[in-house]
Amino acid sequence: ACSASPPMVMRVLGACPCCYERHTRSDNGIDIVIPAEQLKAIAHWSRELKEEEFERARKGIVTRAFSKGAYVFHVGDRFEQWTGVMSGLASIGMVSAKGKATSLIGVPAGGWFGEGTVLKDEPRRYDVVALRDTQMALMNRATFLWLNENSVAFNRYLVPWTNSLF
Numbered sequence: 001a002c003s004a005s006p007p008m009v010m011r012v013l014g015a016c017p018c019c020y021e022r023h024t025r026s027d028n029g030i031d032i033v034i035p036a037e038q039l040k041a042i043a044h045w046s047r048e049l050k051e052e053e054f055e056r057a058r059k060g061i062v063t064r065a066f067s068k069g070a071y072v073f074h075v076g077d078r079f080e081q082w083t084g085v086m087s088g089l090a091s092i093g094m095v096s097a098k099g100k101a102t103s104l105i106g107v108p109a110g111g112w113f114g115e116g117t118v119l120k121d122e123p124r125r126y127d128v129v130a131l132r133d134t135q136m137a138l139m140n141r142a143t144f145l146w147l148n149e150n151s152v153a154f155n156r157y158l159v160p161w162t163n164s165l166f
Helices: 036-042 044-048 051-059 115-120 141-150 152-164
Strands: 022-026 029-033 061-066 071-073 081-087 089-095 101-108 127-130 134-140
Touching (some): 036 051, 036 081, 044 152, 081 115
Antiparallel strands (some): 071 127
């Protein structure tokens, strides 16, 4: 954890001079590398990872806040992150050619989504909207793919989850 200043006030681009972790600015605030305790609390899959895998996962995840009603992703976005809901509620849906909005699923705290988009390296097929003030965990594509290729524990979570979607 960074001790240079409280994480919510830190506005540093690139590597932090205190902890050498990457902190980046987002449109609506600060992206913060997720603390270990928080990752274990919001992602049950992370508890089974080996120490090296866990640290790689943690350093590849930033957190971001979205206000109620904010679009997290739009159809067609190339936002290449596997996404977890830390708190709040997100809706995955679409708008038909005739303009009718359809919500396909609500994702509560603890839910993760977007693995298909990351694995297939394709644009988002659905809109994602924060239905409440929502805190998200965003794992970058390189970290996700590394875990997918190297972690048995991660795949024990991912394969059954992905298969249940089809």
